[in-house]
Amino acid sequence: MTRAVEANPYAPHVARLSGIIDETPTIKTFCFDLKEPLDFRAGQFVQLGIPGVGEAPFTPSSSPLAPQHLEVTVLRTGRLTDDLHRLGKGEVCLLRGPYGKGFPVEKLDEKDVLIVGGGVGLAPLRALIYRLLAMTDRLKKVVIKYGARETAELLFRRQYEDWAARPKVSFETTIDRPEAGWNGRVGVVTTLLENIGAEVDLANSYAFTCGPEIMLKFVTQKLLDKGFTPEQIYLSMNRRMSCGIGKCGRCNIGPYYLCKDGPDICYAKIKDYPDVF
Amino acid sequence: MAGPRGAKPTPRPRLRSRFVNRLLHKYAYGPQQFGYLGCVGCGRCIEACFGKIDIRKVLREICSDASR
Numbered sequence: 001m002t003r004a005v006e007a008n009p010y011a012p013h014v015a016r017l018s019g020i021i022d023e024t025p026t027i028k029t030f031c032f033d034l035k036e037p038l039d040f041r042a043g044q045f046v047q048l049g050i051p052g053v054g055e056a057p058f059t060p061s062s063s064p065l066a067p068q069h070l071e072v073t074v075l076r077t078g079r080l081t082d083d084l085h086r087l088g089k090g091e092v093c094l095l096r097g098p099y100g101k102g103f104p105v106e107k108l109d110e111k112d113v114l115i116v117g118g119g120v121g122l123a124p125l126r127a128l129i130y131r132l133l134a135m136t137d138r139l140k141k142v143v144i145k146y147g148a149r150e151t152a153e154l155l156f157r158r159q160y161e162d163w164a165a166r167p168k169v170s171f172e173t174t175i176d177r178p179e180a181g182w183n184g185r186v187g188v189v190t191t192l193l194e195n196i197g198a199e200v201d202l203a204n205s206y207a208f209t210c211g212p213e214i215m216l217k218f219v220t221q222k223l224l225d226k227g228f229t230p231e232q233i234y235l236s237m238n239r240r241m242s243c244g245i246g247k248c249g250r251c252n253i254g255p256y257y258l259c260k261d262g263p264d265i266c267y268a269k270i271k272d273y274p275d276v277f
Numbered sequence: 278m279a280g281p282r283g284a285k286p287t288p289r290p291r292l293r294s295r296f297v298n299r300l301l302h303k304y305a306y307g308p309q310q311f312g313y314l315g316c317v318g319c320g321r322c323i324e325a326c327f328g329k330i331d332i333r334k335v336l337r338e339i340c341s342d343a344s345r
Contacts, residue, residue: 078286239288240286240287240288249302250288251288252298252302252306254301254306254309255305255306255309255310274294274297274298274301275289275294275297275298
C-alpha cells in the first residue's frame with residue numbers, strides 16, 4: 001500500500017526516526033522507516049516539521065526505488081534545522097509530501113547526463129544518481145562533478161568509489177582550498193567544467209545542478225559559456241516555501257511556483273524573471 | 278521555512294524585490310498562470326498602505342514609461 005498525497009494536502013504524517021547518520025560536522029541524514037512507503041520521484045521534496053517551530057522543504061536523498069526507507073539529508077543552518085539536528089533515534093517529526101515535479105528522468109533516454117553538485121546539494125542529487133544507476137542501459141553516460149568547501153564537508157564520501165566504478169559513470173571531486181592530505185583537485189566546482197565540451201555530447205545532454213544559490217549562478221553561467229542551452233540546464237532551486245502545494249505563492253519565480261513546477265526547474269523557464277539568483 | 282508568527286524569515290530580503298513581486302504577481306504572473314488578474318480593484322490596499330503607495334499611480338507611471 002503506498003501513500004499518495006491524501007484528501008487533506010496539509011495533513012502531515014508523524015514520522016519516527018529509525019536512525020541518524022552523522023555525515024559531516026554540519027550535515028546529518030535522517031532515516032525514516034515508514035509504515036506506508038512514500039512513493040516519490042527523485043527531486044520531489046517533503047516538508048519536514050517540528051510542531052511549534054515550523055517546517056521546511058527537504059528533498060529526500062534516498063533511492064526512489066526503496067520508498068520504505070526514506071532518508072532526508074539536512075544541513076544545520078537555522079532555527080528549524082537546529083532543532084531537527086537535536087532529535088534522537090526514536091523521536092518523531094512531521095512529514096508531508098511528496099510535492100513538486102522532480103527531475104525529468106523520462107527525457108534522458110540516449111542522453112549524456114551531467115550532474116553538478118556543491119556542498120549539501122549532493123543530497124537531492126543522490127536520489128537522482130540512484131535512479132540513474134538503475135537505468136544506465138538507457139543512458140549514454142553519467143558525468144558527476146562535485147565540490148565541497150573542505151574534505152570534512154565531502155558528503156557521502158564513502159560512496160564515491162562505488163559510483164565511479166559503475167559502467168558509464170564518472171565521478172570527480174574538488175575542494176575549495178588546499179588541505180594537508182588531499183591530493184585531488186582544488187578549486188570551486190566550476191573548475192571541473194572547463195573541458196565539459198569534450199566530456200559530454202553537448203547536443204544530446206542534460207545538466208542537473210544543485211547547491212548554494214551562488215554556486216547555481218556560476219555553474220549555470222559556466223555551462224552556458226561552454227555551449228549548453230538554457231533548455232538543457234535544470235536547477236534544483238529551493239526557496240522560502242510556505243504551503244508547498246502551489247497555493248500561497250511565496251516560492252514563485254515569475255509565474256512558476258517552485259513547489260509545483262519545481263523544485264527542479266528548467267533554466268529556460270525562469271531566466272528572464274527577476275530574482276532568480 | 279514556514280511556521281508560527283515571527284518564525285518565518287522573509288522570502289525576499291531586498292525591498293526592491295518585494296515591491297516588484299507585489300506588482301508583477303497581481304498584474305503579470307496572475308494572468309499568465311490563471312488567465313485572470315490578481316486584483317479586483319477594491320482599493321483597500323491604497324487605503325491601508327502606511328507608506329502611502331498608491332498602486333494605481335505606480336501602474337500609470339509604468340504604462341506611461343512603456344508608451345514613450
